[in-house]
Amino acid sequence: MEVFDIFLLEAILNGLLLGGLLALLSLGLNLVFGVIDVVWICYAELIMCGMYAVYYLHVQYHWPLVLAMLAAVAIVALLGLALHQFVIRPVLRAEPINQLLVTGGVLFFLQAAATLAFGIEFKNLGVTLPSVRLGEMSFSAARLVAFGVALAGMIALYFFLSKTYLGTAIRAISQDRAIMPLMGVSPARIFGVTSALGGALAGLAACLLVLQYDVHPAIGLSFGPIVFLICVLGGLGNMLGGFIAAFVFAQFIAVGGFVFHLEWGYVLAFVFFIVVMFWRPQGILGK
Amino acid sequence: MLSLERVSAGYGDFQALFGVTLEVNAGEAVAVIGPNGAGKTTLLRVISKLVEPSAGDIRLEGRSLAPVPAHEVVAHGIAHVPENRRLFPRLSVEENLRMGAFTARKQFAERLATVYGLFPRLKERSKQFAGTLSGGEQQMCAIGRALMSGPKLLLLDEPSAGLAPVVVQSIFALVRRICAQGYTVLIVEQNIRQVLKVVSRAYLLEAGRIELSGSAQELLGSREIQKAYLGI
Numbered sequence: 001m002e003v004f005d006i007f008l009l010e011a012i013l014n015g016l017l018l019g020g021l022l023a024l025l026s027l028g029l030n031l032v033f034g035v036i037d038v039v040w041i042c043y044a045e046l047i048m049c050g051m052y053a054v055y056y057l058h059v060q061y062h063w064p065l066v067l068a069m070l071a072a073v074a075i076v077a078l079l080g081l082a083l084h085q086f087v088i089r090p091v092l093r094a095e096p097i098n099q100l101l102v103t104g105g106v107l108f109f110l111q112a113a114a115t116l117a118f119g120i121e122f123k124n125l126g127v128t129l130p131s132v133r134l135g136e137m138s139f140s141a142a143r144l145v146a147f148g149v150a151l152a153g154m155i156a157l158y159f160f161l162s163k164t165y166l167g168t169a170i171r172a173i174s175q176d177r178a179i180m181p182l183m184g185v186s187p188a189r190i191f192g193v194t195s196a197l198g199g200a201l202a203g204l205a206a207c208l209l210v211l212q213y214d215v216h217p218a219i220g221l222s223f224g225p226i227v228f229l230i231c232v233l234g235g236l237g238n239m240l241g242g243f244i245a246a247f248v249f250a251q252f253i254a255v256g257g258f259v260f261h262l263e264w265g266y267v268l269a270f271v272f273f274i275v276v277m278f279w280r281p282q283g284i285l286g287k
Numbered sequence: 288m289l290s291l292e293r294v295s296a297g298y299g300d301f302q303a304l305f306g307v308t309l310e311v312n313a314g315e316a317v318a319v320i321g322p323n324g325a326g327k328t329t330l331l332r333v334i335s336k337l338v339e340p341s342a343g344d345i346r347l348e349g350r351s352l353a354p355v356p357a358h359e360v361v362a363h364g365i366a367h368v369p370e371n372r373r374l375f376p377r378l379s380v381e382e383n384l385r386m387g388a389f390t391a392r393k394q395f396a397e398r399l400a401t402v403y404g405l406f407p408r409l410k411e412r413s414k415q416f417a418g419t420l421s422g423g424e425q426q427m428c429a430i431g432r433a434l435m436s437g438p439k440l441l442l443l444d445e446p447s448a449g450l451a452p453v454v455v456q457s458i459f460a461l462v463r464r465i466c467a468q469g470y471t472v473l474i475v476e477q478n479i480r481q482v483l484k485v486v487s488r489a490y491l492l493e494a495g496r497i498e499l500s501g502s503a504q505e506l507l508g509s510r511e512i513q514k515a516y517l518g519i
Contacts, residue, residue: 165385165389165392168378168382168385168386169386169389171375171377171378171382172375172378172382172386175375175376175377175378176373176375178337179369179373180358181335181336181337181356181357181358181360181361182335182337182357182360182361182366182367182369183361183386183387183389183390183432184358184359184360184361184362184389184390184436185358185386185389186356186358187358
């Protein structure tokens with residue numbers, strides 16, 4: 001029984017680590033939706049681009065890993081900005097279904113482009129972080145790093161949004177878009193900044209994922225749907241809701257997977273999602 | 288300070304203003320009065336460029352505002368308190384005021400002190416969400432937010448709308464104080480009797496056209512206004 005308890009604790013702690021990463025993943029999507037009111041269906045594919053950027057800069061061009069990661073964050077931030085300027089902006093006043101379809105189109109475009117450019121094989125960064133032992137429990141250092149960076153990233157974003165003029169304007173524009181010009185704020189500029197920020201968050205997520213997983217053109221499909229479910233579960237556009245939902249979801253996956261079987265963790269998590277949707281279709285903190 | 292020359296404007300096929308000409312001099316408080324749907328709100332929205340005029344010219348201190356985009360108007364010295372106040376409900380009072388100073392960040396602390404001096408109530412509630420304020424407090428916050436930009440000209444859209452009668456009195460007292468401080472004010476109101484006690488001159492806008500203009504006294508005494516609006 002004692003051994004069982006310690007492994008249960010390990011599963012709970014692993015769930016916590018996974019939750020931090022999922023929370024970061026959902027953050028960028030929620031930010032963009034909350035401010036611009038457009039869902040980036042291709043969000044996970046932006047992350048894929050960031051993973052390839054880290055891989056090629058580090059493995060092919062021998063950049064130091066940290067530098068490659070910083071560059072990847074910048075590259076995906078630019079991708080986010082480009083996505084807004086060239087794809088979202090022309091359909092900003094179109095029907096929501098059309099906005100979904102264009103970003104869905106970008107999803108397939110990025111997948112196909114990555115297949116053409118990089119091939120279908122799985123690429124491994126070749127960086128193995130050791131596992132960390134804590135008593136009888138062991139944790140992957142990559143997960144610990146991911147958790148720490150994700151937490152730091154979220155705290156930095158929190159301070160940016162609450163303490164700066166630009167951050168306050170980002171929150172304000174999601175509450176009343178039409179009067180922002182009266183404050184001397186150009187909505188187009190705020191949308192651009194928000195998109196770049198959403199991209200940068202996707203880039204940061206990419207750096208953390210590429211430490212744990214091989215990158216391939218379809219990798220977005222393996223976590224994209226989960227990220228969407230978490231955002232919807234928390235209330236789409238509500239960053240705090242997404243944060244809570246990420247940790248709840250991760251516990252279902254980790255503890256459910258430990259008590260029953262790995263795949264059962266996902267089954268339980270999705271059942272939980274469906275039940276919550278019956279009870280609160282707008283999400284836990286949605287309006 | 289502000290002059291409108293034969294300004295027309297509308298939304299799509301609907302024309303709201305027909306060749307409106309009016310003038311506001313520096314240090315003056317001027318009202319535009321008229322019934323619901325006369326185009327009063329559109330008039331202010333044209334001045335702050337939220338609505339692009341279809342004809343005519345708007346000049347601020349002699350310079351045309353035609354090439355100025357909406358988000359640069361406030362930096363030119365025009366602050367607009369919109370209809371229904373339009374505070375950001377889930378930002379604190381102080382954050383709302385901060386948004387008002389978006390184009391004047393260096394003066395934020397100094398102007399915040401001025402606005403809190405003018406509205407001590409806002410200081411008490413500075414950390415509260417603006418959406419939790421009472422109607423009168425919200426109007427104070429909206430006016431305070433506009434003053435944060437350090438405007439030469441203040442546009443007020445129906446500051447008394449939707450407020451309890453006793454609060455309406457205090458809002459007009461407030462507007463009078465702001466005028467007395469030397470701000471140039473253009474105010475749009477349906478509450479004609481009250482607003483004419485505050486301003487020196489007024490224009491009567493009906494169905495998008497200026498039908499009458501003169502000093503507040505003249506308009507109060509005019510047969511037309513007495514019959515149609517004051518019920519005398």
